[in-house]
Amino acid sequence: MNKKSYNIAVLPGDGTGPEVVREGVKVLDAAASKYGFTLNYTHYDFGGARYLATGEVLPDSAIEELKKLDAIFLGAIGHPEVKPGILEKGILLRLRFELDQYINLRPVKLYPGVETPLKGKGPQDIDYVVVRENTGGLYTGVGGFSMKGTEHEIAVQSMVYSRHQVERCLRYAFEYTRKRNKTKTLALCGKTNVLTYVYDLWERAFHEIGQKDYPDIKREYYHVDATCMWMVKNPEWFDVIVTGNMFGDIITDLGAITQGGMGIAAGGNINPDGVSMFEPIGGSAPKYTGKNVINPLASICCGSMMLQHLGEEKAADAIEKAVMDVTATKLKSLGAGKMGYSTTEVGDLVAERV
Ligand code: IPM
Ligand code: MN
Secondary structure (H helix, E strand, O other): OOOOEEEEEEEEEOOOHHHHHHHHHHHHHHHHHHHOOEEEEEEOOOOHHHHHHHOOOOOHHHHHHHOOOOEEEEEEOOOOOOOOOHHHHHHHHHHHHHOOOOEEEEEEEOOOOOOOOOOOOOOOOOEEEEEEEOOOEHHHOOEEEEOOOOOOOEEEEOOEOOHHHHHHHHHHHHHHHHHHOOOOEEEEEEOOOOOOOHHHHHHHHHHHHHHHHOOOOEEEEEEHHHHHHHHHHOHHHOOEEEEOHHHHHHHHHHHHHHOOOOOOOEEEEEOOOOOEEEEEOOOOOHHHOOOOOOOOHHHHHHHHHHHHHHOOHHHHHHHHHHHHHHHHHOOOOOOOOOOOOOHHHHHHHHHHHO
8 A cells, every 4th residue: 555645534432442542643643753654534433422422323424434544543342331232233343344344353462571371471472363254153143033032032143154255364364374474374263073064164265275375374273162272371383373253252352361461452354455444452441441541552553553554564563663662661561550651651652662
């Protein structure tokens, strides 16, 4: 892309979202001025507060507007006074689906100075990326109730995958593994011993595509339960993991905690041919809202991922290096209220270093 001026939608969202996004934007601006490009922001106030005030979750017109921008920078979605599911489905999942962001890219990387709950493991051991399929599987909402409210009630929620969905996700993962150029190993995480239709499709496609078009990439297969075990015991085995939507959701929370938790874990909802959206994996953390104690590093790392995606690689690397320096030499902990600095100060520390 690399076109020196980018139009970015900023969706701060709920809870601590606006606080972390402010620091993310601060660091993005520092990177933009250092590396000579411009970021033009358009703010959108979608989230719980707007929904409670107006009843509107996400107007169709907003989706059309967002489709014309270069990227979306999101804070957090989720409000304690709104029933679970309304905002998540109405904003986050709807954007992922309508913008066809079929990849959820979630790096699991332990930065220097950050404590991990994994005994005896350091930054050299925890450095891999999860490619989570982001528009299919159990998230399609295919299913329903029958005889609801009776003792014979049935509830069905189907794991739906087309060959097309599986294939485009696998191809992205193979390409990513090649480009990352670490151990060139792609691990498929599935459950072929029980989900004998869906993960059979994944596994066949994985080997067919790999054999034919990516002979330079080593292929491994793990069941999802075993994946969890090895992510804890031998995270150094992994380079890139590819998996379906639900498994990807679950294992990336596990991954996040091994890299220091929700304060640092970033992700990107990617449409390789369209508009992508970058968001911290953690939620809106209502209890810390407005206290200037939340850790903004996840949002700042999202900024780095966004610039990487836009083709501003030098600026992206500079942000990541600055974050590493701050974790290595400054922060006492990554936990909210335990950093030894406020939210805004952490943003300043990173921005100065960029
Ligand atoms: C995530 C979140 C979402 C998901 C929720 C909020 C719908 O947990 O981004 O991982 O399940 O994808
Ligand atoms: Mn999740």
